[in-house]
Amino acid sequence: MNSMSRFFEMGGYAAFVWPAYAITFAAIVLNILWARRSLARSREEARRRLAARGEGA
Amino acid sequence: MTWTWFHRLASPPYIYTLAARLTPWFAWPAGLLIVAGLWGGLVLAPPDYQQGDGFRIIYVHAPSAWMSLMVYTTMAIAAAVGLIWRIKVAHAVAASCAPIGASFTFAALVTGALWGQPMWGTYWEWDPRLTSELILLFLYLGYMGLRAALEDTQRADRASGVLAVVGVVNVPIIHYSVTWWNSLHQAPTVMRLAKPEIAASMLVPLLMMLLGFTLFFVAILLVRLRGEVLSRERSASWIREVVSA
Numbered sequence: 001m002n003s004m005s006r007f008f009e010m011g012g013y014a015a016f017v018w019p020a021y022a023i024t025f026a027a028i029v030l031n032i033l034w035a036r037r038s039l040a041r042s043r044e045e046a047r048r049r050l051a052a053r054g055e056g057a
Numbered sequence: 058m059t060w061t062w063f064h065r066l067a068s069p070p071y072i073y074t075l076a077a078r079l080t081p082w083f084a085w086p087a088g089l090l091i092v093a094g095l096w097g098g099l100v101l102a103p104p105d106y107q108q109g110d111g112f113r114i115i116y117v118h119a120p121s122a123w124m125s126l127m128v129y130t131t132m133a134i135a136a137a138v139g140l141i142w143r144i145k146v147a148h149a150v151a152a153s154c155a156p157i158g159a160s161f162t163f164a165a166l167v168t169g170a171l172w173g174q175p176m177w178g179t180y181w182e183w184d185p186r187l188t189s190e191l192i193l194l195f196l197y198l199g200y201m202g203l204r205a206a207l208e209d210t211q212r213a214d215r216a217s218g219v220l221a222v223v224g225v226v227n228v229p230i231i232h233y234s235v236t237w238w239n240s241l242h243q244a245p246t247v248m249r250l251a252k253p254e255i256a257a258s259m260l261v262p263l264l265m266m267l268l269g270f271t272l273f274f275v276a277i278l279l280v281r282l283r284g285e286v287l288s289r290e291r292s293a294s295w296i297r298e299v300v301s302a
Contacts, residue, residue, distance in 0.1 A: 007100075011110035016175050020168040024117035027164040028091075028273065031157055035280040042284035047300045049291070 067144045069286045070295035076279040076286075083276035090269030097262030105259075114172040116262060119247070120270040121165035125193055126228055128158030128274060132200075133225035136218035145289050146282075148214035151221055152204060153281035157274055159197035166190060177241055185234040186242040189227060196224040210289055 010017040065071050098116035105112035132154035139147035169187065170180040181187065200217050207213035235242050247253045247267075253260055290296050 013111035016171045020114045020171040023167045024164045027160045031277050035277045039284040042287040043300050046287045046296050
């Protein structure tokens with residue numbers, strides 16, 4: 001058994017360790033995506049508000 | 058002492074540009090610390106003498122749990138400032154905190170369950186620590202639901218702000234639950250007044266993860282804050298400059 005597959009086996013705890021890391025990684029990635037999307041949406045709304053008032057954007 | 062810095066921080070255009078400028082200064086160190094902490098925690102740290110490699114869940118569980126409490130405390134303080142001094146930017150900070158805190162509270166609960174199964178023999182127990190953390194998730198979700206239900210931003214700020222401030226009593230309950238009650242959950246290893254009870258090779262990656270997650274929170278908060286500040290401004294001329302850029 002090479003050291004790489006031993007690493008992934010996590011001493012028999014692979015079924016618990018890797019899902020725990022995956023869910024936390026997902027939380028990080030989703031936070032980045034959600035934050036960007038929310039800012040883009042607010043900018044789009046502000047642009048539309050200005051356009052509706054005839055102030056242009 | 059002058060209060061100009063305080064007034065400037067309450068000024069939406071100033072906050073918007075400051076937040077944009079500061080974001081990379083938090084995002085990059087956060088990324089580096091998290092990558093280094095992962096390497097240290099998964100590769101360099103030795104297996105625990107009791108839990109073997111299963112203990113490595115600590116490097117994602119403890120930072121997530123720390124985020125759940127730290128973000129809520131930030132949210133409650135911001136909401137209180139917004140309610141007391143009627144500062145829109147403070148309410149915008151509070152509103153920006155909620156989804157970040159909710160997601161990491163969820164991660165803390167799931168990683169905790171995944172740690173509990175091999176070590177305690179159960180994914181879930183109605184234990185004081187676990188139950189109070191679940192209540193924290195409901196507080197975040199309640200806060201977000203209340204905001205979503207109220208059309209008017211000012212009313213949403215006020216109502217959700219009161220909820221955030223009242224809910225902060227749960228934070229010390231979560232932290233001290235393992236001391237006050239007989240809990241399955243262990244007592245704090247790092248967040249305690251005495252010296253941390255953990256070997257340096259295990260502690261250093263954990264501290265890197267804790268700091269990295271904290272900086273990550275600030276970076277995400279700054280991005281969200283800009284959106285919240287924009288959506289609260291109706292007619293200010295500075296908006297034209299920032300959205301057309």
